[in-house]
Amino acid sequence: MTFTVAIVGRPNVGKSTLFNRLVGRRVAIVHDMPGVTRDRREGDATLLGMDFRVIDTAGFEDATGDSIEARMRRQTDQAVAESDVVLMLIDARAGVTPLDRHFGDLLRRCKTPVILVANKCEGKAGAPGLYESYALGLGEPVPLSAEHNEGMAELFDALMPYAKAAGALDDEDEEQEPFPDEIAVDDEEITTEDRPERPLQLVIVGRPNVGKSTLVNRLLGEDRMLTGPEAGLTRDAVTVEWEHRGRRFRLVDTAGLRKRANIDDPVEKLSVSNTLEAIRLAEVVVLVLDQAAILDKQDLTIARMVIEEGRSLVLAINKWDAVDKPEEALKRLKDRCETSLPMARGLAAVTISALTGKGIPRLMDAVQDTHAVWNRRIPTSQLNRWLEEVVSHHPPPALPGGRRIKIRYMTQTKARPPTFVIFASKPEELPESYSRYLINGLRESFKLPGVPIRLYVRAGRNPYANKG
Template identity: 50%
Template sequence: MLPTVAIIGRPNVGKSTLFNRLVGKKLALVDDTPGVTRDRREGQGRLFDLEFTIVDTAGYEDEDPDTLPGRMRMQTEAAIAGAQVALFLIDGRVGVTPLDEEIARWLRGSATPVVLAVNKAEGKQGDNGILESYALGFGDPIAISGEHGEGMADLFQALLPHIDGGAFEVQDPEAPDAILKLAIVGRPNAGKSTLINKLLGENRLITGPEAGITRDSISIDWIWTDPDPKQGEPDEEGNIPPLLTERRVRLIDTAGMRKRAKVQDKLEKLSVADARHAIDFAEVVVLLLDATKGLEVQDLKIADHVIQEGRALIIAINKWDVAENASSLFNGIRGALEEGLSQLKGVPLIAVSAMTGKGLDPLLSAAFDAREAWNKRVPTGILNRWFEAAVAANPPPAPGGKRIKLRYMTQARNRPPTFVIFGNRTDELPASYARYLLNGIRRDLDFGAVPVRINFRSSKNPFADNN
């Protein structure tokens, strides 16, 4: 485990900008509007040869715990409690505000060491703020600019006593024990954050009746204890040990995705774009439906986007504990999916409840099975024996009386499984025949409902130009 640095400060002092600089990429949404960040976001940070987990927190506001700002503050307090050091950020251009003083009083009462940094101090713009910050009681402040990268050497020296350093984890993404990157997507208020909180067994993400609470895509590493693990080889005494009883998951919570025509607000546009980026990052995507609303056109559009991006898809119907006419609802959604997602038949459909925990273990089990199929490679010999049998059983058509000859097939890649078929005049092959091969690959080679792609390549005819 890497040591943890939590960034804390009032809204709009530049916490997310500094977070993005330390992780080396634009993970957190950044905007001039105060309060963009709501949940705490974690990333792997690096400052010269220091490596750590960096946590971007919501702006600390003194509000009632039942309000949205109050719930945001509780998340910030939890982040500080779990950190090795708190990086307290103030705005050097504005100087020390009453809320900065309130945060400082709270930090002095916590057990977590504090490093004070004055942001937006490029040039001499932060001089007054630097002088004022001494009154907060944390010693010499560090003058930095998260946007321009100034002061990073001084920040390194300030963090060094609190961080032992570490190394980034390097993993083979195709290994059975690799972290499963699992994104939860869906329309607003489908219960995505509540579902993740139930899996974690804690209120890690802010939830509530307000639509659109989640803005950033938040990733959280977690260990799932598989109640029904796969079995290993028998030992000398004949005992069959379980394999991978503890399985690593990177849960990714995303903002609700409404119809594009309804998304007018700039921040919501950024949030939806971030959710789409999370789909690109994931291996398996769970599309969460609301059982009280059923399947809508927007759900099918989200599912189609997941499939087009080549990610394994699972559909979960949430709020099953309050669903009416459950059996007919399930069958109705299944039928609508078969019709609306005709390009990918048999997508797993699982009923869950984020409130009671129903169906969550089957959901995780299905996700690992989907990742296994998504990772799968078929040996060339097995693949071509299947291919020869499939072509013999249903030969390609002969448009214009000229036969299309398909010669051999290879798997070009996995994640998602992609195959290349070589032959002559493959550009004249009808789409229906390509679907025949695609469905056969899924069915006979055990790829299930993961997206499978086929590309066709024609051999060059050396006599084509000799007329």
């Protein structure tokens, strides 16, 4: 069992820095500008051997109504309600502010227990704020510096009673040494069959305000992400564990990607970096398009980036319920894909309405089908029978002097994406057009639609020649 810890506090007290420290990597955007975090972010944390779930929240704002701040506040309230214990952070160098007192009063009245944490206590500058924080009435504060990794042992001691109460830790766990078979081994030594099926990493990308967070909320069946008419609400790439028809997913909502020339906000630059990193780690990427501007220049830039990274791609055309002439729009989309994205011919494109949920089951079917194609392996014997046939039907062009390139052998070196190597007599002389011919043939003959295919030409002889 595990337990859940929410990190709350007013803006810019170091919540995301502590979150990154606990999860062991820089996943939440950290910046001096207040209010950078908007959606709540969850991660698996480890503190001196204690494992738990941690939630990074938006800054506690004293706001009501339907403003962005009020919606952020409701997300934080939900995180507090779902947690076993709350860490309320204050900035010890700034001292206790009226907003700290206001939220301290609110947390004292909630059912979830609270641990007061005085952050930024490195050196002597935080001492006055640390002593002042006793007046909040939340018990003895835990002094630490998330940025400098100080005070983590004291935080461990403060969390210990709640870990035991949740059944996540007991005295035997504290004293017991791991048995040899419990020690993690390198991933490369574990076969897929030796471990449970890992979650499928599904990343949602697109331009700002096309409905990415609305789609994620619809998939999850709850208002998990902050949504609204304002563009650029999502800043962090937020990951949520989710299950669909018995299949586990790791669902990632990302910040909208604009043209690089239009970005001068430093926080937006960090958001873009987070999104690009999420794409690099993805298995399937869903590119959300707005029906009013299907596959415009920026959409094509994002799609090509996904394909160049070797990720599998599915197009989701959102707000389809507002289309006047659906047949014309679909034809325009098909023509655009064929002319501008030939390197992933056969891309799955699904029309949806994230707001109403229409088309969502078809989208998830397309995601799983594309993922299966992206993982496909083709036996070497089938590949070489196919290669012999296509080369005899359409041999490589002759070299100067009438000599021809001899293509001897072919194998698939890996999946994710499907990657093939051809051994030829003069690899450097094989035209790019002939490689494209082979890739198109592979796609059609072995049913590999919509995924990038990598083909490399190497010098060498058939490794199975003269063996027998």
